[in-house]
Amino acid sequence: MRKTRILVTGGAGFIGSAFTRKQLENALADRLVVVDALTYAGTRERLNNIANPDALRFVHGDCSDQSLLDSLLINEQIDIVVHFAAHTHVDRSISAPDDFIHSNIHGTYGVLESLRRYHETHQRWIRLHHISTDEVYGSLPDSAATPDFPYRPSSPYSATKAGSDHLVHAYTQTFGLPATISHCTNNYGPFQHPEKLIPHVISCLLSGQSIPVYGDGLQQRDWLHVADHVEALSMIVHHNPDEAVHHISAQTSRNNIDVIRLICDLLDEYPDKGFLTIHHPRSYPAIGRSCHEAITFVKDRPGHDRRYALMPTQELESWGFRCRIPLEAGLRDTLNWYIQNGIWWKTVMDNSRSESITNKPNS
Numbered sequence: 001m002r003k004t005r006i007l008v009t010g011g012a013g014f015i016g017s018a019f020t021r022k023q024l025e026n027a028l029a030d031r032l033v034v035v036d037a038l039t040y041a042g043t044r045e046r047l048n049n050i051a052n053p054d055a056l057r058f059v060h061g062d063c064s065d066q067s068l069l070d071s072l073l074i075n076e077q078i079d080i081v082v083h084f085a086a087h088t089h090v091d092r093s094i095s096a097p098d099d100f101i102h103s104n105i106h107g108t109y110g111v112l113e114s115l116r117r118y119h120e121t122h123q124r125w126i127r128l129h130h131i132s133t134d135e136v137y138g139s140l141p142d143s144a145a146t147p148d149f150p151y152r153p154s155s156p157y158s159a160t161k162a163g164s165d166h167l168v169h170a171y172t173q174t175f176g177l178p179a180t181i182s183h184c185t186n187n188y189g190p191f192q193h194p195e196k197l198i199p200h201v202i203s204c205l206l207s208g209q210s211i212p213v214y215g216d217g218l219q220q221r222d223w224l225h226v227a228d229h230v231e232a233l234s235m236i237v238h239h240n241p242d243e244a245v246h247h248i249s250a251q252t253s254r255n256n257i258d259v260i261r262l263i264c265d266l267l268d269e270y271p272d273k274g275f276l277t278i279h280h281p282r283s284y285p286a287i288g289r290s291c292h293e294a295i296t297f298v299k300d301r302p303g304h305d306r307r308y309a310l311m312p313t314q315e316l317e318s319w320g321f322r323c324r325i326p327l328e329a330g331l332r333d334t335l336n337w338y339i340q341n342g343i344w345w346k347t348v349m350d351n352s353r354s355e356s357i358t359n360k361p362n363s
């Protein structure tokens with residue numbers, strides 16, 4: 001029986017590559033076509049040593065390139081587009097918003113226009129699943145956002161993500177595009193860019209640097225392991241959902257400073273001190289210091305949202321989805337992965353340095 005053929009935008013990024021690996025490992029699709037612009041945040045290495053490589057095609061391209069997308073939709077007989085591609089680091093969106101307008105607005109518009117044109121020519125719709133974020137709802141003092149919550153984005157990143165969500169919604173209302181949107185909370189796990197909070201903390205500790213903590217560190221985030229996230233996405237892609245909007249949340253809300261302290265505890269207790277001494281000789285445990293000494297409070301980021309929270313939507317649960325990776329276990333595995341894969345994240349950091357605006361962590 002013919003299985004789904006999926007076009008994945010941003011598939012060389014952190015979550016898009018985890019999604020692509022899962023599809024191939026579990027033989028969920030006949031064909032995966034990844035389109036990625038390979039910005040500083042995208043690396044081909046995330047798709048190395050992948051199961052069933054013949055089913056994967058990688059295309060180096062920008063999703064605002066409508067003629068490229070037009071030809072891929074036709075020639076690869078795509079059934080669904082899963083749209084991850086975006087600029088994603090909040091600090092960079094404050095220093096240099098242009099890239100965010102380009103990828104998040106023009107990039108999404110490129111995908112939507114190609115889908116609309118395909119329908120016009122072939123009288124058949126290709127489905128779209130668009131990846132959004134909890135950040136579009138803005139800072140919430142106590143409640144958890146449901147899909148009918150108003151959008152109140154605070155950063156250029158979340159504003160451009162909100163804009164892309166509105167475009168998707170407009171194409172469903174105006175042209176009849178079959179599209180779903182999922183909002184998720186903060187992801188973490190292997191292969192995340194070391195500018196994001198959890199890998200940033202780990203990389204500081206392994207290189208003997210201080211950890212800059214924004215403000216009082218009491219910002220609250222809900223931490224979702226990337227493997228749980230792509231499990232939920234896979235269900236949305238392979239079922240025929242009734243709900244247009246899905247919320248994916250781990251329901252493990254923590255203050256940033258508590259997450260940072262937990263990582264410090266885990267590294268202080270890391271059992272293989274010999275490995276740290278050989279491979280990360282400047283790390284706090286290797287030089288006999290406690291990781292907690294690395295914590296340094298710095299001036300808060302402008303517009304820094306205090307708290308995000310999502311109310312999980314019901315349909316995913318009805319398909320049997322639940323998050324399986326508890327935060328402490330997920331953090332321990334993630335820490336171990338960064339300890340073992342120093343070459344990967346150091347290379348990514350070196351390659352990104354020319355574009356690096358700040359050494360501070362994302363939310």
Ligand SMILES: NC(=O)c1ccc[n+]([C@@H]2O[C@H](COP(=O)([O-])OP(=O)(O)OC[C@H]3O[C@@H](n4cnc5c(N)ncnc54)[C@H](O)[C@@H]3O)[C@@H](O)[C@H]2O)c1
Nearest residue numbers: 010012013014015037038039042062063085086103133187
């Ligand atoms: N990481 C999180 O915690 C999180 C949370 C909520 C939502 N999201 C959303 O999930 C999606 C993926 O996030 P991520 O963490 O994997 O991001 P990432 O920064 O790791 O990867 C983004 C990928 O998109 C590619 N890209 C950027 N602009 C492009 C363009 N114009 N054309 C083609 N490719 C382009 C990059 O090269 C990169 O490979 C994004 O839409 C993001 O907004 C992420």
